[in-house]
Amino acid sequence: MMFTADKIALLVATMKRNGVAELEIREEAEELRLVGAAGVRPTAAISPRTAGRMVSATAFGVLHLERQAGAAVEAGEIVATVAAGPLRRPVVSPIAGRLTRMLARQAQRVEYGTPIFEILEGKERS
Amino acid sequence: MSVNSDVTVLKEARVSFCGSAAVLLDAEGPLALATQERIWRLSDKVRQWEGVVDTQPGMNSLLVVVDSRTADLEALAARLRETWPGVPSGRTAGRLIEVGVIYGGEGGQDLPEVAAFHKCAPADIAKLHSGPEYTIFAPGVSPGFGYLFGMDKRLFTPRRKVPVMRALGGGVSIAGIQSNLGKPYVEGTAKEVPTGWYMIGRAPDVPQPFDLDRTPPNLVSLGDRIRFRVDRVEA
Amino acid sequence: MIEILETPPLNTMQDLGRVGYRCHGIGRGGVMDRLALAAGNALLGNDDGEAGLEFQLFPVRLRFTRETAFAVTGAHCEARLAGRRLPPWWATRAQAGDELVLSSPRKGMRAYLTIAGGFDVPQVLGSRSTHARDSFGGFHGRPLLAGDVLGNRAHAPFVFRDSAGVGATPAEEAVPAAPCEDLADGETVVRAIRAAEFDSFDEASQTALCRTPWKVTARSNRQGYALSGTPLRRNALLEMRSHAIVPGVIQVPPSGQPLIQLAEANSAGGYPKIGVVIEADLWRIGQLPPGATLRFVLCSLQEARAAEQASDAYLASLRRLAGYCRKAAA
Numbered sequence: 001m002m003f004t005a006d007k008i009a010l011l012v013a014t015m016k017r018n019g020v021a022e023l024e025i026r027e028e029a030e031e032l033r034l035v036g037a038a039g040v041r042p043t044a045a046i047s048p049r050t051a052g053r054m055v056s057a058t059a060f061g062v063l064h065l066e067r068q069a070g071a072a073v074e075a076g077e078i079v080a081t082v083a084a085g086p087l088r089r090p091v092v093s094p095i096a097g098r099l100t101r102m103l104a105r106q107a108q109r110v111e112y113g114t115p116i117f118e119i120l121e122g123k124e125r126s
Numbered sequence: 127m128s129v130n131s132d133v134t135v136l137k138e139a140r141v142s143f144c145g146s147a148a149v150l151l152d153a154e155g156p157l158a159l160a161t162q163e164r165i166w167r168l169s170d171k172v173r174q175w176e177g178v179v180d181t182q183p184g185m186n187s188l189l190v191v192v193d194s195r196t197a198d199l200e201a202l203a204a205r206l207r208e209t210w211p212g213v214p215s216g217r218t219a220g221r222l223i224e225v226g227v228i229y230g231g232e233g234g235q236d237l238p239e240v241a242a243f244h245k246c247a248p249a250d251i252a253k254l255h256s257g258p259e260y261t262i263f264a265p266g267v268s269p270g271f272g273y274l275f276g277m278d279k280r281l282f283t284p285r286r287k288v289p290v291m292r293a294l295g296g297g298v299s300i301a302g303i304q305s306n307l308g309k310p311y312v313e314g315t316a317k318e319v320p321t322g323w324y325m326i327g328r329a330p331d332v333p334q335p336f337d338l339d340r341t342p343p344n345l346v347s348l349g350d351r352i353r354f355r356v357d358r359v360e361a
Numbered sequence: 362m363i364e365i366l367e368t369p370p371l372n373t374m375q376d377l378g379r380v381g382y383r384c385h386g387i388g389r390g391g392v393m394d395r396l397a398l399a400a401g402n403a404l405l406g407n408d409d410g411e412a413g414l415e416f417q418l419f420p421v422r423l424r425f426t427r428e429t430a431f432a433v434t435g436a437h438c439e440a441r442l443a444g445r446r447l448p449p450w451w452a453t454r455a456q457a458g459d460e461l462v463l464s465s466p467r468k469g470m471r472a473y474l475t476i477a478g479g480f481d482v483p484q485v486l487g488s489r490s491t492h493a494r495d496s497f498g499g500f501h502g503r504p505l506l507a508g509d510v511l512g513n514r515a516h517a518p519f520v521f522r523d524s525a526g527v528g529a530t531p532a533e534e535a536v537p538a539a540p541c542e543d544l545a546d547g548e549t550v551v552r553a554i555r556a557a558e559f560d561s562f563d564e565a566s567q568t569a570l571c572r573t574p575w576k577v578t579a580r581s582n583r584q585g586y587a588l589s590g591t592p593l594r595r596n597a598l599l600e601m602r603s604h605a606i607v608p609g610v611i612q613v614p615p616s617g618q619p620l621i622q623l624a625e626a627n628s629a630g631g632y633p634k635i636g637v638v639i640e641a642d643l644w645r646i647g648q649l650p651p652g653a654t655l656r657f658v659l660c661s662l663q664e665a666r667a668a669e670q671a672s673d674a675y676l677a678s679l680r681r682l683a684g685y686c687r688k689a690a691a
Contacts, residue, residue: 145637184604267627
């Protein structure tokens with residue numbers, strides 16, 4: 001394993017000590033991106049103008065959209081994936097509802113917390 | 127390259143790549159038992175070489191399959207080329223199996239066509255075909271009696287240009303200078319398949335040549351011999 | 362355990378095939394897309410060569426009778442688990458009673474279902490591949506039927522760190538095809554090595570092999586693909602002796618229209634060979650439906666080796682990264 005928990009903890013400590021806000025390391029197919037606490041935007045604070053909730057990325061990598069704005073989704077449904085090297089990790093909807101707005105583009109680089117969709121809660125009958 | 131019965135005959139052995147994980151040796155000269163014995167020997171020998179995962183004799187040829195991750199195909203080709211001339215012929219004669227054949231009739235429906243091609247009676251074809259002893263030269267397209275050598279050259283019959291649907295189970299067929307003995311039909315498999323070969327007879331009591339419930343599963347091996355017995359000619 | 366609820370004919374269990382039984386006339390067999398099978402196994406932590414179900418006709422419906430980690434790779438069919446859509450090349454966990462439905466692919470031709478631990482069928486001659494022609498191996502030596510119940514072998518229990526599972530970048534995106542001049546949209550490029558009879562074809566045909574497109578005809582299946590295009594001609598029409606052949610061999614029968622022998626090819630044949638598609642590109646053909654267009658590029662052994670290394674690197678990286686996305690369960 002290239003990035004062990006110990007190694008990451010050491011990197012984080014070093015970043016804090018030196019006031020580094022963001023660090024990106026790439027080796028072969030593996031990418032590691034560490035963002036200081038100030039850099040992580042809490043999803044709830046992203047856009048007070050919108051009434052909906054956000055579906056946000058939970059990993060760093062390249063975005064692949066699985067659903068489009070307008071789609072009705074269930075809680076736990078995979079709406080996008082985030083690729084790091086040949087691996088793809090899921091972005092799931094936290095609630096049932098309708099994806100009302102797309103906030104990220106296909107193939108965009110995203111990080112932990114990047115909002116991808118705005119979702120309006122509620123199970124629709126059709 | 128020269129022509130013998132419309133078949134390619136090489137003056138010198140040729141080694142070629144067969145994709146990225148196999149090498150093919152085509153032996154020089156016409157099809158002959160002495161050459162084929164050398165191919166069997168080479169096959170056994172090469173099987174032991176590092177990186178080689180399988181070998182398969184053909185008619186006057188040998189395919190050598192390697193693990194492309196560990197084997198150097200160029201080096202293997204060179205080694206084959208060097209080894210081949212020194213491989214001796216000679217081998218103990220294999221087992222002899224006699225198979226009763228009903229020439230013509232159902233399952234041998236192409237006998238009249240073959241007889242017409244050779245301008246003789248169906249019984250003459252049966253006589254010519256059952257005359258010699260056939261040797262299993264190489265594994266066939268699937269488990270069975272393999273490719274047989276020994277057919278009388280006078281029976282040379284060019285392969286059909288357009289394949290026809292034929293039941294091969296237990297059938298005796300010819301094409302070019304080769305003859306083939308089909309294994310008994312296996313329930314659940316295709317009854318008829320497209321083929322360019324001529325069905326000249328059937329062998330109702332032919333044993334199952336490959337059975338996984340048997341140890342070893344194969345009834346016959348390379349070098350074993352088959353004699354066809356004329357039980358009847360139906361024309 | 363998995364119960365097949367609905368399947369068209371010709372869907373079978375396959376692994377990477379049987380090696381070492383050519384003396385009986387038994388060719389390799391196995392899956393048409395080796396990379397997709399291996400990727401599914403890598404996501405689950407199985408050995409690369411663990412058997413999977415190869416689906417080439419759809420729709421397929423099956424039920425997991427108990428909690429099971431599985432992967433669907435290969436053709437991009439709409440896969441729904443308990444009604445919920447899965448991304449392509451995805452591994453996740455089914456709950457007992459969940460139904461998995463695979464619809465006709467939007468892209469590709471053959472989809473693979475692999476399960477954690479692998480399928481619980483005996484190896485026959487060193488492989489779990491179904492040898493359809495002689496009815497042995499795989500699941501009772503035959504294609505899958507509705508009502509079949511397939512178990513998996515015991516394995517160290519694990520959970521996915523993301524409960525929704527984990528996926529792979531599809532091989533067609535992750536492992537680039539060879540470059541090809543004047544390539545038209547939608548054409549698939551495969552590399553081939555010159556075969557024994559290459560030089561016996563006339564110059565125009567040698568050129569046409571690589572400079573013209575080849576259509577995959579309806580006479581294409583696991584045994585081989587029949588192509589149509591500019592007829593290839595030899596300088597002299599000579600009969601060939603029967604010789605052993607390998608998957609990937611491009612044979613040219615008297616019609617001049619090539620045949621590519623594939624996974625379930627006979628172990629021997631008698632047509633002249635103009636080339637042999639390299640191992641590392643065979644899966645690309647396995648994903649082509651009839652009507653697709655194929656292009657050939659001649660390559661050297663070195664290029665073939667480099668192509669194989671690129672596939673191996675993709676699988677190794679996937680296997681390692683996927684390992685971080687699973688953790689042992691109690």
